[in-house]
Amino acid sequence: MNIALFGYGKMGKMIEQIALDRNHKIVAKIDVDTQDIDYSKMDVAIDFSMPNAAFENITKCFENGVPVISGTTGWLDKFEEAKAICTEKQSAFIYASNFSLGVNIFFELNEYLAKMMSTLEQYQVSMEEIHHTQKLDAPSGTAITLAEGVIKNSNYKGWKLDESDESEIAIKAKRIGNTPGTHTVDYTSSVDSIEIKHTAHNREGFALGAVIAAEWIIGKEGIFTMKDVLNLG
Numbered sequence: 001m002n003i004a005l006f007g008y009g010k011m012g013k014m015i016e017q018i019a020l021d022r023n024h025k026i027v028a029k030i031d032v033d034t035q036d037i038d039y040s041k042m043d044v045a046i047d048f049s050m051p052n053a054a055f056e057n058i059t060k061c062f063e064n065g066v067p068v069i070s071g072t073t074g075w076l077d078k079f080e081e082a083k084a085i086c087t088e089k090q091s092a093f094i095y096a097s098n099f100s101l102g103v104n105i106f107f108e109l110n111e112y113l114a115k116m117m118s119t120l121e122q123y124q125v126s127m128e129e130i131h132h133t134q135k136l137d138a139p140s141g142t143a144i145t146l147a148e149g150v151i152k153n154s155n156y157k158g159w160k161l162d163e164s165d166e167s168e169i170a171i172k173a174k175r176i177g178n179t180p181g182t183h184t185v186d187y188t189s190s191v192d193s194i195e196i197k198h199t200a201h202n203r204e205g206f207a208l209g210a211v212i213a214a215e216w217i218i219g220k221e222g223i224f225t226m227k228d229v230l231n232l233g
């Protein structure tokens, strides 16, 4: 498979390693100062760039008939527009705030727990995410997906960074050293706490999930999620 990397930073380089290990070819490495882009040899594009670059990278791929795996976070104000362009151009698209297989299981666990906790009013939910100090967006895309998973299965009305009232989920975002990504969902009452936590030990899991999604999307048309890729129902 011929892969084009949009964003050749920490994740772009890790994805390159995993893709080569799985016998794929990297046909383009596009970064901030790339001038002319040749889309003709690309079977699939994987975008891990920056919040202000993702939308243009992704939609140009659709316009050139290239399916896209998007991992960039912090650009979702334009998500609906990107999906509409994908549909119009009969292309294929997967966005995931987190491509790691473990986190996608964690997303399912989070929704299951939220459902069980939804009638227990004595518990207040909160979340914490910890990432490296170079991260541009807060809260993380993963924390937003976790919050949306709780909101969908409970009476919480929304989420807020830092403090919140009882009707919203408070998300704390910490930036510490080189932390690859740690997410905790906590339910606390006056008598006890229940906590679920995912800790990434490095970036390999994110990169592997993105390459697996790229392998899966070849020959498909439409908008998909990691749930489709991993057959999580």
Ligand SMILES: NC(=O)C1=CN([C@@H]2O[C@H](COP(=O)(O)OP(=O)(O)OC[C@H]3O[C@@H](n4cnc5c(N)ncnc54)[C@H](O)[C@@H]3O)[C@@H](O)[C@H]2O)C=CC1
Pocket (backbone or CB within 6 Å): 006, 007, 008, 009, 010, 011, 012, 030, 031, 032, 048, 049, 050, 051, 053, 057, 070, 071, 072, 073, 074, 096, 097, 098, 099, 100, 206
């Ligand atoms: N969905 C997931 O599983 C994961 C998502 N991420 C997200 O992926 C993104 C990238 O993360 P990192 O690689 O750690 O960041 P990074 O800062 O190391 O790399 C980003 C790269 O994008 C480049 N870039 C800037 N403008 C560009 C443009 N117009 N076109 C192409 N490239 C451009 C930068 O020069 C840089 O090399 C972030 O939004 C991060 O939150 C990171 C890890 C996992």
Ligand SMILES: O=C(O)C1=N[C@H](C(=O)O)C[C@H](O)C1
Pocket (backbone or CB within 6 Å): 073, 097, 098, 131, 132, 135, 136, 139, 140, 141, 142, 143, 180, 181, 182
């Ligand atoms: O910026 C990162 O590094 C990460 N970003 C994603 C997010 O915002 O959730 C995924 C992962 O946690 C690493």
